[in-house]
Amino acid sequence: MIDYKNLAEQIKNKGINNPDIVLVLGSGLGFLADKTEGQTLNYHEIKGFPRPTVEGHGGKMVFTKIGDKKVLMFQGRFHYYEGYSMKEVIVIPRIAKLLGAKLYLVTNAAGGINPNFKPGDLMAITDHLNLMGTNPLIGKNDEIFGPRFPDMTDAYNPELRKKMIEVGKDLGIDLKTGIYAALTGPSYETPAEIKMLKTLGADAVGMSTVPEVIAARHSNLMVAGISCITNLAAGVSENPLSHQEVLETTEKVKYHFGKLIIKFIETVVL
Numbered sequence: 001m002i003d004y005k006n007l008a009e010q011i012k013n014k015g016i017n018n019p020d021i022v023l024v025l026g027s028g029l030g031f032l033a034d035k036t037e038g039q040t041l042n043y044h045e046i047k048g049f050p051r052p053t054v055e056g057h058g059g060k061m062v063f064t065k066i067g068d069k070k071v072l073m074f075q076g077r078f079h080y081y082e083g084y085s086m087k088e089v090i091v092i093p094r095i096a097k098l099l100g101a102k103l104y105l106v107t108n109a110a111g112g113i114n115p116n117f118k119p120g121d122l123m124a125i126t127d128h129l130n131l132m133g134t135n136p137l138i139g140k141n142d143e144i145f146g147p148r149f150p151d152m153t154d155a156y157n158p159e160l161r162k163k164m165i166e167v168g169k170d171l172g173i174d175l176k177t178g179i180y181a182a183l184t185g186p187s188y189e190t191p192a193e194i195k196m197l198k199t200l201g202a203d204a205v206g207m208s209t210v211p212e213v214i215a216a217r218h219s220n221l222m223v224a225g226i227s228c229i230t231n232l233a234a235g236v237s238e239n240p241l242s243h244q245e246v247l248e249t250t251e252k253v254k255y256h257f258g259k260l261i262i263k264f265i266e267t268v269v270l
Contacts, residue, residue: 002087003048008098010046015039016063019072020270022096022221023261026108026208028250029228030058030075032258038064043076050088052076067266072099079208081186086136090215097145097219102270103160104216106225107261109250110204111188111233113197114178117204119232120253121176122260124164125156125225128210129181129202136211137218146218155217160224160268167264173256178203180227182210194233205233222270226260228253 011017016039025032043049043059052059058075065071074092078084096104112121141148161177168175181197183189185207189197197205204227216223230249250257 002091004091004094004098007046007049007091008095011041011095011099014041014045016041016061016072016099018070018100019063019096020069020101021071021103021105021265022092022099022101023071023073023105024077024092024107024212025073025075026077026228027054028109028230028247029107029254029257031254032261033058033060033062033073033075036062036064036073038062050078050084050091052078053082054079066262069265069270071265072096072101077208077212080132080184080211081207086134086138086211089211090136093212093216093219093221094145096216096221101221103268104212104221104223105261105265106209106212106223108180108206108209108225108227109230110180110206110227111231112204112229113194113233114176114203117176117229117232119229119249121229122168122173122253122257123176123178123204123227123229124161125180125227126161126177127156127179128213129179129197129200130210130214132182132184132210136215145215146220150218152214152217155213155223156225157222160222163268164224164226164260164264167267168260171256171259171263173260175260176203176229180209180225181205183207189233204229228257
């Protein structure tokens with residue numbers, strides 16, 4: 001059983017506490033932590049903290065100041081397909097709650113289902129489909145984090161999303177919006193599965209994020225999310241799917257992605 005309180009206390013003892021924003025950097029998006037000055041703490045320095053096993057997830061946190069906000073960046077997350085339990089997958093939002101964060105800003109790499117999307121597009125997440133066959137809140141509820149039956153009506157804060165779109169316009173970035181579907185992976189979806197997801201209303205698909213958002217909203221954290229469309233999904237793309245393509249695309253869009261995230265943090269009112 002993972003001891004969230006102990007993990008949070010270890011992080012506090014390193015001088016990291018009361019961040020305004022916790023920022024999770026998904027596959028290939030960790031460059032933002034590498035180029036940011038601040039206090040750095042490797043995951044392995046925290047006893048009992050999981051370690052990412054996927055390329056593009058560096059495994060460190062950076063505590064920094066952006067504008068007037070204290071930001072704790074997590075370079076890399078934990079996936080169900082890595083063999084981690086759901087309780088381990090949601091360690092970052094649980095720690096965010098215990099450290100006193102207000103906003104959980106989540107990013108990921110995703111496959112594009114919407115025919116109007118192309119690789120390199122950025123999508124503000126409006127809602128999600130949990131198709132992972134489980135839920136991170138299954139089991140005895142811990143009232144320290146939130147209620148037994150949390151409301152997920154506005155899982156992704158509409159006002160924050162509006163602000164994100166405004167920032168995109170100011171920067172000349174055509175920020176898309178859409179619904180993110182989460183499956184377990186690690187295999188990519190079949191063309192038939194993508195056809196199903198499109199019918200269900202999904203605009204993008206990935207293997208993460210949704211459990212974290214459920215846990216974050218359970219803890220009454222505000223949530224905003226961005227997907228980097230790194231490839232077109234099976235049946236949409238004519239090319240074989242690969243994680244290398246994901247990393248190559250995030251490398252190409254990192255300039256716009258970084259500008260969007262930084263300006264959003266600088267200008268958002270919490």
